[in-house]
Amino acid sequence: MMTRHTSKTNRKSRHGTYEWATKTVNCCTGCSHDCRYCYAKIMALRFKQVTPGQWHQERVRPKDIRRRHKKYDGQVMFPSSHDISPGNLEACLRVLDNLLKTGNRVLIVSKPHLECVKAICEKFASFKDLILFRFTIGARDDEILAFWEANAPAYVERRASLQHAFGEGFATSVSVEPMLDSGGIDALICDLSPCVTHSIWVGTMNHLGRLEKHADAVLQEAIEAVRVGQSDEIIKAIYRRYKNDPMIRWKKEIKKVVGIPISKQNGLDK
Numbered sequence: 001m002m003t004r005h006t007s008k009t010n011r012k013s014r015h016g017t018y019e020w021a022t023k024t025v026n027c028c029t030g031c032s033h034d035c036r037y038c039y040a041k042i043m044a045l046r047f048k049q050v051t052p053g054q055w056h057q058e059r060v061r062p063k064d065i066r067r068r069h070k071k072y073d074g075q076v077m078f079p080s081s082h083d084i085s086p087g088n089l090e091a092c093l094r095v096l097d098n099l100l101k102t103g104n105r106v107l108i109v110s111k112p113h114l115e116c117v118k119a120i121c122e123k124f125a126s127f128k129d130l131i132l133f134r135f136t137i138g139a140r141d142d143e144i145l146a147f148w149e150a151n152a153p154a155y156v157e158r159r160a161s162l163q164h165a166f167g168e169g170f171a172t173s174v175s176v177e178p179m180l181d182s183g184g185i186d187a188l189i190c191d192l193s194p195c196v197t198h199s200i201w202v203g204t205m206n207h208l209g210r211l212e213k214h215a216d217a218v219l220q221e222a223i224e225a226v227r228v229g230q231s232d233e234i235i236k237a238i239y240r241r242y243k244n245d246p247m248i249r250w251k252k253e254i255k256k257v258v259g260i261p262i263s264k265q266n267g268l269d270k
């Protein structure tokens with residue numbers, strides 16, 4: 001994920017998923033990772049696709065698995081409003097098969113389970129040139145990861161997934177969005193970059209006000225820590241340290257803070 005995974009409701013925007021892709025494909029409602037900041041969950045609740053407490057149950061949508069995909073213009077992101085987990089792996093492999101067989105370039109975004117990444121690498125070894133993995137890893141600290149992304153894999157598994165895809169010769173990328181521990185970002189980049197061939201994206205946690213609405217004291221404290229960690233001053237300092245590193249890319253909210261123009265076209269910031 002996600003990186004911040006988003007729903008089709010922001011399909012027209014030039015940020016979020018559309019900085020990376022011209023089309024998003026999904027086959028599931030709900031996500032077992034159940035991240036506290038999940039925007040897809042907020043949207044699913046708003047549009048009554050799930051009830052509160054139901055989001056962690058993954059409901060595979062048979063129609064979306066059977067769907068035959070044409071060859072789309074530009075890069076396709078899969079998934080964007082759920083993740084790939086051991087529970088929906090078979091369904092996700094079928095969707096990927098449909099997309100790749102028609103020649104689509106696919107950006108696979110995930111908080112990766114090693115078992116799933118191994119299965120994808122094995123099944124689609126002959127489509128290597130069409131696949132870019134982007135693994136969301138917002139911190140190295142497992143306590144922080146477990147707080148925000150309750151059921152997603154721990155750091156060591158995400159790192160092992162990245163290493164595996166890299167070792168198998170796939171193009172690899174990391175999304176540090178949302179950045180959950182800005183104080184640890186240098187160590188994170190240093191640790192992961194040897195297995196990254198493409199890019200490391202850095203982005204903030206957004207919609208903090210919305211998160212605060214129903215926050216208890218513990219969540220409120222964690223939100224405050226994130227807010228402090230992504231203050232303009234800290235973002236500018238991170239930017240100064242990495243602005244000349246071609247591997248590091250900046251999501252829209254950071255571009256706004258440091259004064260980088262934002263692309264007017266979807267899918268250009270790959």
Ligand code: SF4
Pocket residue numbers: 001002003004005031032033034035037038039040041080081082083111149152
């Ligand atoms: S991994 Fe799942 S719960 Fe977490 S942000 Fe992505 S879609 Fe939402």
